[in-house]
Amino acid sequence: MKTNLFPAIKLTAITLIFFAGVYTIIIWGIAQLAPNHGNGQVVMQNGKKYYANVGQTFTEDKYFNSRPSAVDYNAAGSGGSNKAPSNPEYLQTVQARIDTFLVHNPEVKKQDIPVELVTASGSGLDPDISPNAALIQLKRVAKTRNVSEQNIQKLIEENTEAPLLGLLGPAKVNVLKLNMALDQVK
Incomplete structure (x- = not known):
């Protein structure tokens, strides 16, 4: 022993x-x-401190929507859902997200909704969406803010980060930074 x-x-x-x-x-x-x-990536605006590397919730039509979070954007409890893609409760949650998205974006067809706008990431805190996910929300944001679609599209392009070294990972748009840039447009 x-x-x-x-x-x-x-x-x-x-x-x-x-x-x-x-x-x-x-x-x-x-x-x-x-x-x-x-x-973290600290961003200051109007005396408030935000973290650009942690997903934030945006529900108003004048803002671009973030990726849904399985942990309600709580950085202290990072984590995804344990539900399988075939789980009825999970499917119900995704369908509710699709329905909500379509109500706020009536010109979009269900099959055109990028998957990241209705499913949470593995960490539940992903701050980025694809450029396509931003572009599909362009009409709603432009109409709500009474700003031309070309100006909003330019903001999306300015806030799109290319893949690391031009080939590692996808192009992405940080939703917090994009929405902060939107607030600067008069």
Whole structure:
């Protein structure tokens, strides 16, 4: 028993010290080299602080909708849904999102709705949508704000981030930054 117990206790102590102490300090040190020292992408507007790397909820027609969140945009509880795509409750939730989207965007056909506008991401906190998901909302936002569609489309283009190094990942639009830019349009 001694031959197994003491090595197990030593291994447990070593891994505890490494992962709770050394590894944590290494990751913290790397974060200090990042912009904003690992505190996220902070955006200030009108004296308010927002985090551009965490999804936000926008429900008014004058704003672009974000991707739905399985955790109600609570960054303290990041996580997706455990429901399978065949789960009746999940299908009901997605259908309700589709119905709500179509009420606010009557010119859009159901089959044209980008999937990210009716399904939550794995973290439930995705701050980005595809350029297509932004463009499909363009008419509603332009009409509500009484701004030309060309001006809104230009804002979408200005707020579209290309794939990393031109080939890693898809093009994306940060919804918070886009909606903040919208508020600057007179």
